[in-house]
Every structure is written in structure tokens, then in C-alpha cells.
Amino acid sequence: MDEKIREFIYSHKDEIVKDLAELVAIPSVKDEPERGAPFGAEAKRALLKAEEYCQKMGFATSVIGDAVLCADYGQDPELGILAHLDVVPALEDSWNTDPFTLTEKNGVLFGRGAVDDKGPALAALWAMNAVKSLGIPLKKGVRLILGTDEENGSKDLELYKEHAKFPPKVFTPDGSFPVINIEKGMLGVRFSGNTGGNYMEFRGGVTPNAVADKAKAIMRRVTADKVKAAIPEESEAKFTVTERGDNVFISCDGRAAHASTPEKGVNAVTALLSLMNRVTDEPGLRGIEKLFPFGETDGASLGLKCSDESGALTCVLSTLAIMPSGECEGTVDIRFPTCVDLQTVKDKVCSALESHKLKYEIVLGNEPHVVPEDSEFVKQLLSVYERVEGEKGACIAIGGGTYVHNIEGGVAFGAERHNTDVVEPSPKPDTDAGQPSDGSGDTDYHMHGANEFITVEELLKDAVLFAHAIIEVCG
Numbered sequence: 206m207d208e209k210i211r212e213f214i215y216s217h218k219d220e221i222v223k224d225l226a227e228l229v230a231i232p233s234v235k236d237e238p239e240r241g242a243p244f245g246a247e248a249k250r251a252l253l254k255a256e257e258y259c260q261k262m263g264f265a266t267s268v269i270g271d272a273v274l275c276a277d278y279g280q281d282p283e284l285g286i287l288a289h290l291d292v293v294p295a296l297e298d299s300w301n302t303d304p305f306t307l308t309e310k311n312g313v314l315f316g317r318g319a320v321d322d323k324g325p326a327l328a329a330l331w332a333m334n335a336v337k338s339l340g341i342p343l344k345k346g347v348r349l350i351l352g353t354d355e356e357n358g359s360k361d362l363e364l365y366k367e368h369a370k371f372p373p374k375v376f377t378p379d380g381s382f383p384v385i386n387i388e389k390g391m392l393g394v395r396f397s398g399n400t401g402g403n404y405m406e407f408r409g410g411v412t413p414n415a416v417a418d419k420a421k422a423i424m425r426r427v428t429a430d431k432v433k434a435a436i437p438e439e440s441e442a443k444f445t446v447t448e449r450g451d452n453v454f455i456s457c458d459g460r461a462a463h464a465s466t467p468e469k470g471v472n473a474v475t476a477l478l479s480l481m482n483r484v485t486d487e488p489g490l491r492g493i494e495k496l497f498p499f500g501e502t503d504g505a506s507l508g509l510k511c512s513d514e515s516g517a518l519t520c521v522l523s524t525l526a527i528m529p530s531g532e533c534e535g536t537v538d539i540r541f542p543t544c545v546d547l548q549t550v551k552d553k554v555c556s557a558l559e560s561h562k563l564k565y566e567i568v569l570g571n572e573p574h575v576v577p578e579d580s581e582f583v584k585q586l587l588s589v590y591e592r593v594e595g596e597k598g599a600c601i602a603i604g605g606g607t608y609v610h611n612i613e614g615g616v617a618f619g620a621e622r623h624n625t626d627v628v629e630p631s632p633k634p635d636t637d638a639g640q641p642s643d644g645s646g647d648t649d650y651h652m653h654g655a656n657e658f659i660t661v662e663e664l665l666k667d668a669v670l671f672a673h674a675i676i677e678v679c680g
């Protein structure tokens with residue numbers, strides 16, 4: 206049977222790649238809602254295209270809230286495979302090919318959505334097709350669930366929940382192999398206040414969930430020489446200082462990273478803040494640095510430091526703006542392990558901010574998501590992974606949230622592979638290095654960046670893996 210599935214998938218390689226090319230050609234980036242298209246016309250078009258494939262294969266389909274496509278095989282679904290058809294924009298100028306024209310080079314498929322998540326979505330559909338076409342008997346049903354708003358807050362799943370239930374076991378191929386069973390909790394906080402100063406400006410960071418790689422400030426009542434002399438000798442952050450009239454302009458270059466892995470970055474915001482505090486005496490500015498010292502990523506200064514087998518708590522001051530009037534506003538991204546809960550983290554952060562006279566607002570709060578490693582479902586997926594991939598499967602914990610973060614019992618199964626021999630096929634030096642990515646591993650699929658890719662071999666292997674997962678869970 207193993208051989209039959211492999212044969213079926215590999216003999217349909219051209220069709221699978223052609224389907225993917227058609228899906229990639231639809232720029233399903235979130236857009237203004239239209240009638241019958243809550244996330245924009247292109248997202249809906251991608252959904253209808255996928256429905257066409259499902260129907261051609263003979264699956265019963267339904268569309269929920271004009272936002273989620275379901276394809277069912279068999280009654281009473283036991284397994285749900287949840288993927289998404291929307292993509293992030295492709296505005297980077299470092300693309301080597303047209304992002305919306307799937308382009309194959311030496312077995313590598315480049316295009317927006319290739320790995321996130323149109324490729325894996327198709328692999329799941331073709332897995333169902335293989336099981337059906339080969340007449341492999343199933344005791345229970347399987348449902349493919351394709352959403353269109355994963356990249357912008359998963360409002361599509363709220364629409365789904367209004368009308369349908371999730372099967373008892375759900376995996377999403379929108380993370381990485383082998384199985385992600387723990388996703389840390391998340392807290393996003395916006396704070397504001399007044400630093401009390403009236404002779405400086407500050408601007409750093411643009412993305413609330415990333416370590417900033419750039420920050421800039423204008424200072425008065427200091428000289429460029431004094432600022433230059435205060436630059437620490439061995440700082441990983443790089444500073445440029447220029448003087449024009451009464452103004453000293455300072456810009457700081459750090460290294461961007463996703464907020465779930467801040468240790469990979471160098472925070473330009475806190476680096477610049479710390480330099481400014483060496484040459485000026487502003488209690489408000491010092492207060493912010495006390496809470497978020499440069500180089501600290503574990504929240505120790507907020508009293509948050511903790512860790513367990515799901516990892517360490519991370520805390521990032523991601524953006525900060527200070528007006529000449531002293532009005533300031535900043536955002537903080539915190540990811541916490543399973544040994545603490547949302548309320549505890551919230552209380553500590555809020556009281557720390559209050560003690561420095563900063564007002565705050567909670568913009569995002571999620572408890573950690575945990576599916577026990579010894580649950581039947583996780584064991585089933587790991588055993589399939591080991592059999593098909595021929596290597597040991599283990600659970601992983603991540604700081605980011607996946608599509609199943611709010612689905613009880615849901616895990617991520619694929620589609621990125623880490624620590625494998627997938628050679629990064631970047632024809633040019635990595636021009637989007639430093640682009641925040643959702644991934645947490647070593648192979649960089651350029652998800653959300655320029656030159657996103659999946660290899661043909663992985664696309665087909667994913668379909669084989671998913672077919673085995675369907676048989677294991679539903680057979």
C-alpha cells in the first residue's frame with residue numbers, strides 16, 4: 206500500500222504542480238470586503254478555484270461564510286486538515302522571479318504561497334484524492350478545511366465556528382514537521398506616557414511582533430562628539446551620529462528577528478535608548494530603559510523571567526516613538542511558556558508599567574496552546590512521520606502561534622522541514638535576511654519574504670505523508 210500511494214502521487218506530479226501554479230497566479234492578498242467576498246475578491250477567487258479541484262476529484266464541498274471551503278470524504282469526519290489560501294503581499298523588490306508566476310528552477314518552485322500555504326493545501330487535497338482513487342477503505346471521514354484569512358487574524362475560522370464544528374482531530378500543515386504540540390501564550394501591550402523631555406525625538410520599529418532593526422533619534426543640548434564617545438566599544442548595534450546646527454542625529458542599525466526568537470536579533474530600539482541615556486538625564490527615558498534594557502530578552506526586568514520544557518519567556522520592546530513634547534508610545538510583545546498563565550503575566554507587566562507612570566492597553570492576549578505529547582493523535586502523526594520520512598519524529602514547542610492556536614486538540618504537522626538536507630536554493634545572497642518569519646528552524650523557506658519556495662520533492666512527499674496520516678487516523 207505504501208508503494209501504491211507513492212506511485213499515485215508521483216505519477217501525478219505534473220498535475221499537482223500545474224494546480225499549484227494556477228493557485229499561485231491568484232494574488233489572494235487580503236483586500237477590502239466585497240459582496241460575497243469578506244476578505245476581498247482575490248481570496249474568494251482562490252477559494253472557488255480550489256473548490257473546482259475538489260469537485261473534479263469527486264469530493265462533496267461546501268463554502269462557509271464565503272470564507273472557508275470544506276471538502277469531505279466519508280461521513281462523520283474524524284480528521285480535519287486545516288490550511289489556508291490567502292497570502293501575504295509580495296512587495297519586496299528582491300524577488301528574482303515574478304512572485305505570482307510559479308517558477309521552477311532545478312526542482313525548486315518559487316512563488317508567493319508556495320510553502321505558505323497553497324502548496325501544503327494542495328498536498329492535502331491530493332492526499333485525499335490518492336486515498337479515494339486507490340479505494341483504500343476508511344472507517345471514518347476526513348474533511349479538508351481551506352480558509353482565506355489566516356494571515357490577518359483568522360477571522361475566517363470565527364465564521365466557520367458559527368456554522369460548523371471542527372472534527373475531533375485537526376492538524377494544520379502551516380507550521381513545521383514533525384509535530385508542533387505546544388505554542389506559547391502571547392501578550393501584546395501598547396503603552397503611552399510622557400518622558401518629561403522636550404528636546405528630543407525618537408522613532409524605532411514598525412512591526413509589533415518583530416525585533417526592530419532600525420531606530421532614529423534627534424537630540425539637542427548635546428554634541429555629536431559627546432554622543433560618539435558614549436557608544437559602547439563592543440556593541441552589536443551600529444550607530445551613525447551627525448550634527449547639524451543644534452541637532453544631533455543618531456541612527457541605529459540592529460538586526461531584525463521575529464518576536465518569538467528575539468535572541469536572534471539585535472534590538473535597535475533598546476540599543477539607541479541606552480545610548481541616549483548615557484548622554485542625557487531624563488527620568489522618563491531612564492524608566493523605559495529600566496524595564497527594557499538592551500540585550501535582555503527574557504523579561505527579567507519586568508519580573509517575568511521563567512522557563513520550562515516549552516522554552517523561555519521572551520519579551521521584546523518592539524516599537525517606540527517619542528515626540529518633541531515628550532509624549533511617548535510603545536509596543537511590547539511577550540511570549541510565555543506553559544508554566545505561567547495569561548493573567549499572571551498581564552498583572553506583572555501592567556504593574557511594572559504603572560510604577561513608571563505609563564498607561565497601557567492590552568492589544569492581544571492568548572493562553573498557551575498545549576496538546577499532550579502522549580495523546581493518541583500526536584502519537585499517530587509521529588508514527589506516520591517516522592515511517593514515511595525514515596527518521597525519528599519528536600514534538601516541538603514554538604513561540605509563534607499557528608492556525609490551530611484556538612482549536613482544541615489541534616497541532617501543526619508540516620510543512621516546513623528543519624535540520625534536513627534541503628539546500629537553500631537562493632541564487633543570490635539572501636537579500637531578505639532579517640525579514641521576520643514565522644518559522645523557528647534552520648531551513649529558511651523565505652516564508653513572508655522574497656523568493657518563497659517549496660521543492661517539488663517536498664510537495665509530493667507532503668502529499669504522501671498526509672495520505673498516510675488520513676489512513677492512520679481514519680482507517
Ligand SMILES: [Zn+2]
Nearest residue numbers: 321322355379
Ligand atoms: Zn501560513
